[in-house]
Amino acid sequence: MFKSVAAVLASSLLLCPAAAQPSAAVADYRARLPQDEVIYFVLPDRFENGDPGNDRGGLTGDRLATGFDPTAKGFYHGGDLKGLTKRLGYIRSLGATAIWLGPVFRNKPVQGAKGQESAGYHGYWITDFTRVDPHLGSNDDMAALVAAAHARGMKVYMDIIVNHTADVIHYRECAEGTPCPYRDRATYPYQRKGGAGGKPINTGFAGDDVATAANFAALTDPGYAYTPYVPAAERTVKVPAWLNDPIYYHNRGDSTFADESSTMGDFSGLDDLMTENPRVLAGMTEIFGGWIDRFKVDGFRIDTARHVDPAFWQAFAPAMIARAKANGIPNFHIFGEVAGGTMDPGYLAQFTRRDRLPAVLDFAFRWGVTDVVAGNKGTSELAALFDGDVLYKGGAATAMTLPIFLGNHDQGRFARDVRRLNPAADDAEVLARVKLAHAMLLTLRGVPTIYSGDEQGFAGDGDDQDAREDLFASQVAVYNDNVLVGTKATTASANFGTTHPLYREIASLSALRRANPALTRGRTVVRARGPSPGLFAVSRFDPSTGREILLAFNTGATAITGAVQVETASTRFATLAGPCPTRAAAPGSVSISLPAFGYAVCAAAPK
Numbered sequence: 001m002f003k004s005v006a007a008v009l010a011s012s013l014l015l016c017p018a019a020a021q022p023s024a025a026v027a028d029y030r031a032r033l034p035q036d037e038v039i040y041f042v043l044p045d046r047f048e049n050g051d052p053g054n055d056r057g058g059l060t061g062d063r064l065a066t067g068f069d070p071t072a073k074g075f076y077h078g079g080d081l082k083g084l085t086k087r088l089g090y091i092r093s094l095g096a097t098a099i100w101l102g103p104v105f106r107n108k109p110v111q112g113a114k115g116q117e118s119a120g121y122h123g124y125w126i127t128d129f130t131r132v133d134p135h136l137g138s139n140d141d142m143a144a145l146v147a148a149a150h151a152r153g154m155k156v157y158m159d160i161i162v163n164h165t166a167d168v169i170h171y172r173e174c175a176e177g178t179p180c181p182y183r184d185r186a187t188y189p190y191q192r193k194g195g196a197g198g199k200p201i202n203t204g205f206a207g208d209d210v211a212t213a214a215n216f217a218a219l220t221d222p223g224y225a226y227t228p229y230v231p232a233a234e235r236t237v238k239v240p241a242w243l244n245d246p247i248y249y250h251n252r253g254d255s256t257f258a259d260e261s262s263t264m265g266d267f268s269g270l271d272d273l274m275t276e277n278p279r280v281l282a283g284m285t286e287i288f289g290g291w292i293d294r295f296k297v298d299g300f301r302i303d304t305a306r307h308v309d310p311a312f313w314q315a316f317a318p319a320m321i322a323r324a325k326a327n328g329i330p331n332f333h334i335f336g337e338v339a340g341g342t343m344d345p346g347y348l349a350q351f352t353r354r355d356r357l358p359a360v361l362d363f364a365f366r367w368g369v370t371d372v373v374a375g376n377k378g379t380s381e382l383a384a385l386f387d388g389d390v391l392y393k394g395g396a397a398t399a400m401t402l403p404i405f406l407g408n409h410d411q412g413r414f415a416r417d418v419r420r421l422n423p424a425a426d427d428a429e430v431l432a433r434v435k436l437a438h439a440m441l442l443t444l445r446g447v448p449t450i451y452s453g454d455e456q457g458f459a460g461d462g463d464d465q466d467a468r469e470d471l472f473a474s475q476v477a478v479y480n481d482n483v484l485v486g487t488k489a490t491t492a493s494a495n496f497g498t499t500h501p502l503y504r505e506i507a508s509l510s511a512l513r514r515a516n517p518a519l520t521r522g523r524t525v526v527r528a529r530g531p532s533p534g535l536f537a538v539s540r541f542d543p544s545t546g547r548e549i550l551l552a553f554n555t556g557a558t559a560i561t562g563a564v565q566v567e568t569a570s571t572r573f574a575t576l577a578g579p580c581p582t583r584a585a586a587p588g589s590v591s592i593s594l595p596a597f598g599y600a601v602c603a604a605a606p607k
Contacts (some may be wrong), residue, residue, distance in 0.1 A: 050082025095510020305336030345388025
């Protein structure tokens with residue numbers, strides 16, 4: 001892209017990482033609002049190995065016992081919290097101010113049907129909610145990581161799970177390794193054993209929508225749909241101990257991820273907690289409130305939030321915010337994962353209204369940018385994305401707090417999408433499109449969230465395990481044969497350099513964003529859109545001074561020149577990035593010229 005003052009500034013910060021951590025930023029990091037952050041999302045097992053001594057988690061045996069196999073994409077590779085702490089300077093120099101830390105809780109090391117086993121390296125198969133998984137380190141290592149991040153003025157967000165635990169509960173009606181179809185409440189009511197014609201059980205239970213301790217005291221037999229049991233070797237594996245009782249789970253079989261089963265079915269066989277039960281609500285509130293008390297973390301990303309009943313979130317989220325404030329954390333950021341496969345703000349917004357989650361991951365942004373920058377759709381789709389901001393509870397103010405992203409550990413990487421949707425594109429075009437998408441990520445409304453490895457040109461082969469490459473030297477063949485973007489390097493060597501063109505681009509844009517309140521807290525006005533690839537323009541406004549910053553993007557493969565509306569008072573412009581006009585062409589209009597896949601950030605003269 002084009003050299004700018006911001007780029008020069010970012011380059012100097014890379015040469016002197018300490019300069020990227022001014023004492024003022026360290027002193028007031030608690031005062032920053034969620035929208036002031038740039039988030040870096042990392043799975044600790046795939047980032048850096050700071051202590052090879054914990055690679056097997058203190059377990060002995062082969063990979064099916066320890067979960068460790070650095071050559072297999074579905075097993076532990078050795079990354080840990082000490083390694084992440086060691087590399088905080090790398091993350092801070094990128095311009096990230098907050099770390100979204102993949103789940104660190106103790107997991108079931110390995111699970112899955114015979115021949116289909118994989119490990120809990122990702123952190124979503126929890127057995128002990130109170131301890132760090134030994135593969136990743138210890139609770140002391142977690143405390144050290146948070147303290148080191150805070151000393152640099154960086155926040156730490158924990159990835160938490162309340163929907164389910166590891167797969168420990170089995171059903172006698174289902175052979176091991178075979179599906180257990182979902183059994184609904186009408187066909188298998190709570191007050192009958194194994195179906196409507198079964199013997200009476202749970203007499204007096206008024207249903208799961210009566211969320212009182214007295215009502216749930218009448219629910220004593222979990223055998224209404226299936227007959228759940230826990231193998232002897234795992235009867236006390238979960239911590240806290242109350243989690244070992246099957247009565248606190250739905251026990252209705254595998255979710256179809258639709259209708260009733262969406263909140264009551266087992267997610268791919270994982271034990272689905274009955275979050276309607278007030279004992280579960282109280283227990284989870286105490287578990288995660290305890291992490292705030294002990295480690296003073298700054299926020300929670302909530303996994304599988306759409307698979308939990310709304311009443312749970314209506315109580316849990318305010319309780320966590322209150323717990324954080326009691327610990328001197330005034331701007332605790334909570335955002336739920338509400339996965340969706342289309343650009344639909346309305347779908348996401350319902351979870352801020354009905355469920356009353358403060359924010360959600362902005363999947364609509366992810367799909368909108370993918371469609372427009374990678375998929376060559378018209379820029380009007382992005383305009384529709386921002387039109388949908390009024391749907392969130394709190395409207396545009398809430399939309400500014402939504403973490404926005406281009407790809408992640410589940411959805412796959414943006415560079416993969418560019419190549420998939422543009423098979424004839426050469427390396428230069430792929431890099432240009434990826435840079436353009438990051439320019440949108442770091443200047444448009446929302447909280448930019450960078451997936452670890454994107455800054456090094458990682459592209460992946462697909463979703464899930466195929467998008468979870470190591471940043472330290474990898475031994476996984478299906479990672480090491482990937483063609484990275486913007487570099488001749490591979491994942492077979494460590495990728496922590498600060499000269500990669502995407503690393504430098506992100507660092508430059510992050511510095512630009514943090515220096516201009518219009519880009520963190522400013523309202524959005526769409527200025528130009530169209531039914532085809534080409535010009536998309538947005539104005540954002542400094543919330544204190546009203547100063548306008550014009551953002552212009554060319555999503556097309558050819559250069560463009562076009563007129564863009566601005567405020568009539570915006571007559572002169574300074575270039576923050578890209579080719580900006582020095583003056584308005586007429587009151588309320590500027591002429592913008594952009595190369596293929598180019599962008600510009602133009603600041604109006606102060607009023």
